[in-house]
Amino acid sequence: MPQVPNEPLDPDYLAFVARGLGIDTPSDTVRSSVKSSVTDVLDSLAHILIAKPRQTVAVGAYVPTRADHAADALIVLIAENGPPNPETIQHLQDVLARLRRIRAAPPPPYLGTTVYGTQIIPSYIPRNARTAFERELVDLEMAVLTYSHAKLHRRITKHDCHLAFAEAVGDMCGLPVEDRADDRDDAERKLLADLQALEVNRPYLRRLDFCMQKLAAMPPPGSVPDELDIIRTVLHQVLEDKMELAHKSTFLRMLNEYTQCRLAKKGKQVKKPPDVLQWLSKVITIVEHYHRITRIATIPTLAGRFLQGLKIEGVPDPVPAPLIPRALDRQTARKILEAADCDLGHDINKTVDGFLDTLAGAHAGPNAPEVRSADYQPSFHCESALLAQIHGRPAIPYIGVSKPSCAFCSIFFDAYRAATSAGNIYTRSGHRQLTSWACPVLHDDPALNATIREHVASALLSKIGSGWKRYRKAPSSSRSLAAAGDDHDRILADDEVRLDIAGLELKPKG
Numbered sequence: 001m002p003q004v005p006n007e008p009l010d011p012d013y014l015a016f017v018a019r020g021l022g023i024d025t026p027s028d029t030v031r032s033s034v035k036s037s038v039t040d041v042l043d044s045l046a047h048i049l050i051a052k053p054r055q056t057v058a059v060g061a062y063v064p065t066r067a068d069h070a071a072d073a074l075i076v077l078i079a080e081n082g083p084p085n086p087e088t089i090q091h092l093q094d095v096l097a098r099l100r101r102i103r104a105a106p107p108p109p110y111l112g113t114t115v116y117g118t119q120i121i122p123s124y125i126p127r128n129a130r131t132a133f134e135r136e137l138v139d140l141e142m143a144v145l146t147y148s149h150a151k152l153h154r155r156i157t158k159h160d161c162h163l164a165f166a167e168a169v170g171d172m173c174g175l176p177v178e179d180r181a182d183d184r185d186d187a188e189r190k191l192l193a194d195l196q197a198l199e200v201n202r203p204y205l206r207r208l209d210f211c212m213q214k215l216a217a218m219p220p221p222g223s224v225p226d227e228l229d230i231i232r233t234v235l236h237q238v239l240e241d242k243m244e245l246a247h248k249s250t251f252l253r254m255l256n257e258y259t260q261c262r263l264a265k266k267g268k269q270v271k272k273p274p275d276v277l278q279w280l281s282k283v284i285t286i287v288e289h290y291h292r293i294t295r296i297a298t299i300p301t302l303a304g305r306f307l308q309g310l311k312i313e314g315v316p317d318p319v320p321a322p323l324i325p326r327a328l329d330r331q332t333a334r335k336i337l338e339a340a341d342c343d344l345g346h347d348i349n350k351t352v353d354g355f356l357d358t359l360a361g362a363h364a365g366p367n368a369p370e371v372r373s374a375d376y377q378p379s380f381h382c383e384s385a386l387l388a389q390i391h392g393r394p395a396i397p398y399i400g401v402s403k404p405s406c407a408f409c410s411i412f413f414d415a416y417r418a419a420t421s422a423g424n425i426y427t428r429s430g431h432r433q434l435t436s437w438a439c440p441v442l443h444d445d446p447a448l449n450a451t452i453r454e455h456v457a458s459a460l461l462s463k464i465g466s467g468w469k470r471y472r473k474a475p476s477s478s479r480s481l482a483a484a485g486d487d488h489d490r491i492l493a494d495d496e497v498r499l500d501i502a503g504l505e506l507k508p509k510g
Contacts, residue, residue, distance in 0.1 A: 009339055011439035011453050012378050014460035015408055016324050017336055019434045020359040021467035037295060037302060042400025043428055044292035047285065048095065048144050049078065049088050050402050053154045056081045057088065057402045058382040058427075061305075062395035073309035077389060079382035084314025091147050092312055095293065098140040100307050102297040105133040119298040123291070124236040127229050137294065144290050145228055149221040152231075156215050156283055161263060161274040166212035168259045172196055173209045188265065191258040200251055204244065211238050215283065232287075239284045245277060252277055315382075315389050321438030323375040328356055340464040343472065355471070378438035381405070383427050384412045388440040390425070391416075399427045407463075408437040415455030419448060 046059040058079045078088055108131045112120050121137065129135045145152070156162060177184075177193045184192065214234045219227045245252070259274040296302045334352050337344060344351045383401050390399075405413070405427050413427055439456055442449040 009336065009457055009461075011456040011460060012321055012324060012437075013328075013332070014336065014457055014464065015378065015437045015439070016376060017328075017333075017359065018408075018460050018463050018467065019437070021464060021471055037299060038305070038396060039398045039400070039426075039428075040292050041296060041302060041306070042396070042398055043402075044289035044400070045092065045095075046400040046402040047289040048148065048293065049091060050151050051087065051091070051147055052150045055151070055402075056382055058386045059400040060386045060390050060395060060398075062390050062393040064311075065394070074305060074311070076306075076310060076312045077315050077386055078312065079315035079386040079389070081379065081382050083317040086314075089312050089314055094143065095140065096296075096307065096310065098136060098143065099293070099297045102133065102136045102140065102294070103303055103307060105131075105136055107131075107133045121291070121294050121298060123240065124233070140294070141232060141287075141290050142225065142228065144293075145232055145286065148286055149223070149228070152283070152286055153218055153220055156218050159270060160268040161259060161270050162279055163216045164259045164263055164268075165255070165274065165276045165279065166209075166216040168255055168262060169205070169209045169212050171258075172255070173205050183265075185265070188258070188261050191254065191261055195251075195254050195258055198251055198254070200248065204241065207237065208241065208245070210234075211241075235284050235287045238280055239287050242277075242280060242284065245280070315386055318380045318385050318388075318440065321378045321380065323377055328359065330356065333359075336461075336464065337468065340461040340468065342465060342468040345472075358471075377436070379436045380438050380440055381409050381435075384409050384440045387413065387416060387425060387427075388442050391442050391445070395425065397424045397426065399425065401428050404428050406435055406437065408434060408460075411456055411459045411463075412439060412452075415452045415459065418455050419451040 042059050042061075046057045049057045049059070059076065060079075061074050061076045063073070064075050076092070078084065078092065080088065107119050111122065111133075122134075125134045125138050125141075127138055129138055171192055172195045176196060177189050180189075211234045214230060215238075218231055255276055256274045259276070260270070263270055263274070296306045330349065330352050333356055334344070334348065337352065337355070383399050383405055386399055409427070410429075413425070417424065417426075439453060442452065
């Protein structure tokens with residue numbers, strides 16, 4: 001028999017039900033009171049530690065008090081959704097070593113400083129930089145891109161619409177629609193004609209076209225440095241042009257419409273409408289995070305925290321959470337729904353049985369009926385597991401994450417702060433998606449642990465009650481409660497200078 005939670009109102013049970021209901025309202029967004037430069041750096045360190053798709057990393061830190069850490073001014077903890085990876089720790093050690101070399105190198109006087117005396121770092125530095133300071137910066141950025149190459153390649157080529165953006169911009173910059181003899185129907189020709197008639201700066205469009213073609217042809221992991229340096233230059237160019245693109249609302253709308261039309265013509269199915277600005281914003285996040293971590297080498301307070309007497313440790317993978325039977329029994333389900341003040345109607349057994357069928361299908365997936373009877377293994381998320389690890393220690397009151405926390409983790413952080421007098425630890429504001437989740441356990445403090453779990457259970461019951469109302473209103477044929485995915489790691493964030501610096505040639509389209 002599998003081990004299961006003792007009580008149906010255990011947070012793991014409730015999270016299982018809430019996820020099946022598709023509860024997608026996050027807890028209220030809470031911002032940390034920690035100095036923003038520290039929170040930004042912790043988030044960016046977590047982001048650059050991502051080496052592959054679906055990997056998630058959290059980074060926290062505390063000041064040691066034990067005698068065996070007397071020489072360490074700070075202990076940096078790394079947690080992952082799974083066992084700690086030695087390569088993750090090694091990469092962070094390498095990044096910090098490079099930042100120490102940057103701080104030690106004399107900056108060239110022509111770069112200047114801010115009014116606060118902080119060294120100014122250019123947004124883009126060519127690979128043939130003149131000084132050791134600049135060359136170390138380029139080497140750091142290339143190391144970051146090389147480590148995250150697989151993740152970046154996946155992000156660029158993940159969906160059909162991503163590569164279709166490059167084709168759409170190429171069409172706009174290419175032959176006039178009236179000179180084309182191809183398979184486009186009248187609707188496509190009308191959209192393309194309207195695009196080509198827009199008064200958009202042509203050098204800007206050629207540059208955008210060039211960048212998109214290069215991104216679409218990004219070489220897979222294992223490429224030679226020269227090829228990756230071209231991608232580095234292109235990413236900087238896109239970063240520089242993104243603000244101008246964001247103000248071209250008509251162009252963006254029409255480009256997205258034309259892209260969607262072309263995808264439909266080719267029989268390509270896309271889950272979401274094309275959004276070229278969102279795609280480019282996600283692609284360039286790695287460059288934005290690189291810029292953030294360079295502050296460690298130039299801001300004295302950050303250098304003092306992260307470059308002196310620091311030790312890096314991986315958070316051990318927690319003991320697996322108790323299993324939950326996917327096929328919940330009627331009594332357990334009814335107890336949960338009644339505790340959430342759900343209206344079960346006149347035929348309670350029929351209502352509960354219908355919900356159980358839908359719940360099992362939501363977690364198993366529509367194409368895996370044989371899995372519905374198997375037991376469900378909830379998993380600990382890295383930021384919540386890290387919070388449990390630093391509890392009771394003099395920690396930096398912020399945990400950096402490589403992507404926004406899910407609604408369950410936001411609830412757990414809210415509960416922790418509510419239950420602890422000094423529990424002022426925050427993380428990045430949450431997104432609306434739900435994934436498999438287990439409530440962490442605070443060891444050596446059973447009373448506090450029980451209080452936190454009561455807070456979590458209360459919040460989850462409230463979510464279940466709200467979700468139940470939507471579930472009951474939906475027609476029975478449309479109650480497909482598929483659990484949500486987890487790809488939200490976006491930062492809210494007409495010359496040809498960058499491309500010319502790198503010696504990349506922009507050829508006119510014919």
